[in-house]
Amino acid sequence: MTISLIGISLVFVLLLLGVPIGIGMAIIGTAGFGYIVGLEPTLSMLGQITYETPVSYSLTIIPLFILMGNFISRAGLSQGLYDAAYSFLGHYRGGLALATLAACGSFSAVSGSSLATAATMSKVAMPQMRSYKYSDSLATGVIAAGGTLGILIPPSVLLVLYGIMTNNDIGKLFVAGIIPGVIALLMYGAAIAFVTARDPQAGPRGERSTWAMRLSALKKTSGIAILFLVIIGGLYIGIFTPTEAAAVGAGGGFFFALVKGTLTFTTLFDVLVETVKMTAMIFIILIGASLFSNFINVAGLPRALVAWTDNMNLAPIAILLGILLIYIILGCMLESMSMMLLTVPIFYPLIVSLGFDPIWFGIIVIVVIEISLITPPVGLNAFIMKATLPDVSIKTIFKGVFPFVIADLFRLALLVALPGLVLYLPSLM
Amino acid sequence: EDVTLRFSNWLPPTHLLSTEVIEPWAEQIEEVTEGRVNVQILSGLGSPESHYNLVKNGVADLAFSVDGYTSDRFVLPYAMRLPFLADDSTTASVAYWRTYKELLEQYNEFGDVKVMGLWTFGPGNIHTTEREITSLEDFEGLRIRVSSDIVKDIVETLGGSPMFAPASEVYELISRGVVDGASFNYDSITSFRIDDSLNYVLDIPGGLYRETHYIIMNQRKWDALEPRDQEAIMEVSGEALAILAGNAWDRNDAIAKERLIEQGYTITVPDEAFLQEIETELSVLAEDWKERVAPMGVDGQLVIDTFKEHIEQAEQELN
Amino acid sequence: MKKTHWLLRIFHNYLSFIMASLIFIMMIGGLVDISFRYLINKPIPGMSELMALGLGILVYGSLPLVTANNEHITVDLISWNKNRYVAPVVSFLVNVFSSLMLFTISWSIAQVAMDFASYGARSSFLEINLSMIAWVMSAMAFMCGLIFIAKSFPGKSSNQDKEKTP
Numbered sequence: 084m085t086i087s088l089i090g091i092s093l094v095f096v097l098l099l100l101g102v103p104i105g106i107g108m109a110i111i112g113t114a115g116f117g118y119i120v121g122l123e124p125t126l127s128m129l130g131q132i133t134y135e136t137p138v139s140y141s142l143t144i145i146p147l148f149i150l151m152g153n154f155i156s157r158a159g160l161s162q163g164l165y166d167a168a169y170s171f172l173g174h175y176r177g178g179l180a181l182a183t184l185a186a187c188g189s190f191s192a193v194s195g196s197s198l199a200t201a202a203t204m205s206k207v208a209m210p211q212m213r214s215y216k217y218s219d220s221l222a223t224g225v226i227a228a229g230g231t232l233g234i235l236i237p238p239s240v241l242l243v244l245y246g247i248m249t250n251n252d253i254g255k256l257f258v259a260g261i262i263p264g265v266i267a268l269l270m271y272g273a274a275i276a277f278v279t280a281r282d283p284q285a286g287p288r289g290e291r292s293t294w295a296m297r298l299s300a301l302k303k304t305s306g307i308a309i310l311f312l313v314i315i316g317g318l319y320i321g322i323f324t325p326t327e328a329a330a331v332g333a334g335g336g337f338f339f340a341l342v343k344g345t346l347t348f349t350t351l352f353d354v355l356v357e358t359v360k361m362t363a364m365i366f367i368i369l370i371g372a373s374l375f376s377n378f379i380n381v382a383g384l385p386r387a388l389v390a391w392t393d394n395m396n397l398a399p400i401a402i403l404l405g406i407l408l409i410y411i412i413l414g415c416m417l418e419s420m421s422m423m424l425l426t427v428p429i430f431y432p433l434i435v436s437l438g439f440d441p442i443w444f445g446i447i448v449i450v451v452i453e454i455s456l457i458t459p460p461v462g463l464n465a466f467i468m469k470a471t472l473p474d475v476s477i478k479t480i481f482k483g484v485f486p487f488v489i490a491d492l493f494r495l496a497l498l499v500a501l502p503g504l505v506l507y508l509p510s511l512m
Numbered sequence: 513e514d515v516t517l518r519f520s521n522w523l524p525p526t527h528l529l530s531t532e533v534i535e536p537w538a539e540q541i542e543e544v545t546e547g548r549v550n551v552q553i554l555s556g557l558g559s560p561e562s563h564y565n566l567v568k569n570g571v572a573d574l575a576f577s578v579d580g581y582t583s584d585r586f587v588l589p590y591a592m593r594l595p596f597l598a599d600d601s602t603t604a605s606v607a608y609w610r611t612y613k614e615l616l617e618q619y620n621e622f623g624d625v626k627v628m629g630l631w632t633f634g635p636g637n638i639h640t641t642e643r644e645i646t647s648l649e650d651f652e653g654l655r656i657r658v659s660s661d662i663v664k665d666i667v668e669t670l671g672g673s674p675m676f677a678p679a680s681e682v683y684e685l686i687s688r689g690v691v692d693g694a695s696f697n698y699d700s701i702t703s704f705r706i707d708d709s710l711n712y713v714l715d716i717p718g719g720l721y722r723e724t725h726y727i728i729m730n731q732r733k734w735d736a737l738e739p740r741d742q743e744a745i746m747e748v749s750g751e752a753l754a755i756l757a758g759n760a761w762d763r764n765d766a767i768a769k770e771r772l773i774e775q776g777y778t779i780t781v782p783d784e785a786f787l788q789e790i791e792t793e794l795s796v797l798a799e800d801w802k803e804r805v806a807p808m809g810v811d812g813q814l815v816i817d818t819f820k821e822h823i824e825q826a827e828q829e830l831n
Numbered sequence: 832m833k834k835t836h837w838l839l840r841i842f843h844n845y846l847s848f849i850m851a852s853l854i855f856i857m858m859i860g861g862l863v864d865i866s867f868r869y870l871i872n873k874p875i876p877g878m879s880e881l882m883a884l885g886l887g888i889l890v891y892g893s894l895p896l897v898t899a900n901n902e903h904i905t906v907d908l909i910s911w912n913k914n915r916y917v918a919p920v921v922s923f924l925v926n927v928f929s930s931l932m933l934f935t936i937s938w939s940i941a942q943v944a945m946d947f948a949s950y951g952a953r954s955s956f957l958e959i960n961l962s963m964i965a966w967v968m969s970a971m972a973f974m975c976g977l978i979f980i981a982k983s984f985p986g987k988s989s990n991q992d993k994e995k996t997p
């Protein structure tokens with residue numbers, strides 16, 4: 084326990100010094116593992132993790148969805164989408180942020196990953212919100228938070244992982260994510276309303292569009308609509324797997340950029356280089372997080388937490404709240420995938436033995452992981468925003484995300500108080 | 513003083529191998545060594561394929577894995593996975609362990625680790641969503657998700673098209689119809705929760721294949737144990753571990769099969785002529801394997817015959 | 832990458848070009864694979880394997896580009912560069928720590944490469960020499976470490992470059 088806490092503190096120190104996040108976690112993860120297990124095995128573990136983490140077919144979904152987003156924004160398809168969204172919602176305060184939210188929600192129905200959703204939507208939505216003079220904090224906040232819906236609204240890579248790890252029906256888990264996803268959209272919308280009510284300059288009103296303008300704007304979104312339909316339809320009918328869908332999406336984005344005539348050799352090169360660099364930035368963090376969770380794993384932190392919870396001898400709901408608190412604290416530090424891999428094996432048996440529903444708990448875990456993606460200091464979605472927008476400081480992003488974290492906490496409380504919101508749809512299956 | 517061994521377990525903690533094999537075995541070790549040796553089960557420290565290396569290099573002290581995942585390293589166990597050999601897991605598991613001790617151990621394929629236990633799951637067969645397989649033609653163009661080399665070889669030989677995919681994608685691939693079927697034992701159908709999408713199985717007597725599994729221990733950690741503890745641990749390992757795992761698979765396969773039948777699952781048992789055709793087609797698998805191991809100085813036919821003899825013997829002993 | 836040596840610049844451009852081509856080929860590969868699976872009912876054997884190995888090279892090959900352009904994701908909750916005495920020290924420490932980690936990663940992947948070579952590990956479909964792939968990844972991690980070292984010396988391309996030119 085002590086050594087894990089020292090490790091966590093040291094990671095904080097390195098990150099505050101400005102060591103790249105993935106590298107900082109890798110340093111402490113490796114050093115800590117070495118302290119416990121010994122030098123030689125640690126170097127072997129290091130080789131294993133650093134080699135095999137990126138050599139993965141299923142993870143090719145990440146660069147391909149990023150590539151799709153980059154093509155879409157380069158083709159100007161996003162411009163059309165946002166013109167349309169603006170024509171319908173622009174005259175409300177924060178209207179374009181609401182439109183971004185809707186776009187995040189629909190993109191989540193295509194993407195199984197929150198990182199890919201945030202990365203794509205940042206490419207698509209950010210230039211528009213800037214051109215309409217939205218504050219950086221609101222604009223980045225809504226994308227980072229909206230992006231977290233990628234793992235809640237089906238399909239979801241993490242829900243599949245949870246289903247496999249805990250032996251639960253993945254179809255039911257998927258369906259269970261729908262209502263909480265809609266609730267999230269509503270609550271995020273409320274957060275936008277709240278922010279813009281306090282500071283109208285954060286999301287200025289636009290002019291009301293006529294219906295003729297709306298229809299003509301809508302027509303220009305046909306490209307993106309086709310792409311969405313092909314991907315969603317293809318996934319749900321079973322024409323392809325999520326990874327293949329990502330390849331199709333990237334290919335489609337390439338095609339539209341080509342057709343629009345916006346693609347020269349230079350812009351194509353820029354799009355591709357930008358994509359590979361973002362991929363490397365994300366993967367070095369994935370690698371660092373895996374090393375760090377291996378350290379925490381052998382240091383026995385998860386085990387110690389359970390022992391501690393056991394000793395308290397409390398009512399089930401109190402233990403649940405304790406676990407959620409632990410999740411939120413851990414979530415400040417850990418990346419989503421490692422958090423899942425690390426905690427579910429420990430907490431799941433405890434939760435089920437206390438009589439909570441396993442499908443419901445899966446959704447709750449996803450919601451706390453969503454929160455972890457946007458809480459400082461390690462909030463991957465916030466980092467994705469930072470990666471795509473180097474001139475915005477991470478402080479601004481975390482500030483912008485704060486109202487959405489509050490909305491998430493309300494949603495978490497609601498889902499804990501009313502499990503029926505999660506379990507109603509799966510009960511119909 | 514007391515020793516704590518780290519068991520890196522990449523399986524879900526609710527998997528039957530975790531609850532009915534690894535955990536009970538860990539408890540048995542503590543019991544028979546009167547608490548001098550403790551086993552601490554950790555969630556996996558690497559990918560399933562990496563666990564041989566993790567143990568060899570002392571990252572973990574103990575691990576379970578599937579040797580089919582690294583079939584270029586483990587060539588010999590392929591013979592245990594061949595078609596038609598055993599109707600249940602327990603006899604095949606016991607026979608595998610005995611064949612290993614009698615013949616395979618001398619070739620030292622496991623290298624610098626201590627082999628604590630070997631077993632097989634199974635029998636595995638091809639399950640399909642929409643097409644009932646009643647003749648060789650039905651295999652033509654069938655897209656099958658496969659998990660290892662033996663199934664890939666079988667599907668290819670029979671004219672289907674194999675598709676490798678990780679376990680985490682199985683549900684999606686099958687429920688969305690990306691593949692027409694998958695290779696499984698009965699328990700996996702229900703534990704992966706794909707019983708809604710799959711409807712048919714071609715139930716080959718003796719199984720179309722079975723997967724081979726191992727539990728290994730870091731050699732230095734093993735050598736450092738007191739002789740009395742080593743002896744006590746081997747009492748509950750080796751053949752005892754094969755029986756523990758074999759029984760767990762058989763028990764759960766039986767439960768799953770019963771449930772599937774209740775749900776109206778179609779279990780097709782091939783008639784004599786069809787079976788004969790399949791056997792003829794698949795005989796090439798054993799031939800190819802024998803050729804592959806010949807340069808290692810291994811008499812492949814002897815290995816297969818010995819495994820068969822042990823299966824027969826185990827059948828008599830256990831029933 | 833403003834005042835870098837012309838040799839480095841050429842190298843930077845070549846590496847960018849190779850990585851850009853790689854992601855483009857992976858995209859095309861994925862599209863061809865799914866087309867084949869539906870048109871002639873056969874996936875291209877080993878395509879997924881090729882994509883996985885491609886991603887491994889893509890990640891490590893792009894890491895030097897990210898490093899050279901100061902684009903790593905960091906927690907900039909404290910702006911050290913505002914203090915001109917502390918800034919060089921912090922920047923030096925950060926780059927030295929980072930380069931040491933990258934060298935260690937490079938070394939450990941080299942061990943993996945040698946282990947692969949020891950039993951002639953090959954990918955299951957296309958029989959690609961895995962040791963070779965691991966050596967490439969190791970070399971790229973090493974290069975990334977070298978770039979961090981170069982940056983730990985104050986001067987032309989230090990960490991502060993980017994903040995000055997938003």
Ligand code: NA
Nearest residue numbers: 191233236238
């Ligand atoms: Na999703």
Ligand code: NA
Nearest residue numbers: 414415455461
């Ligand atoms: Na966080």
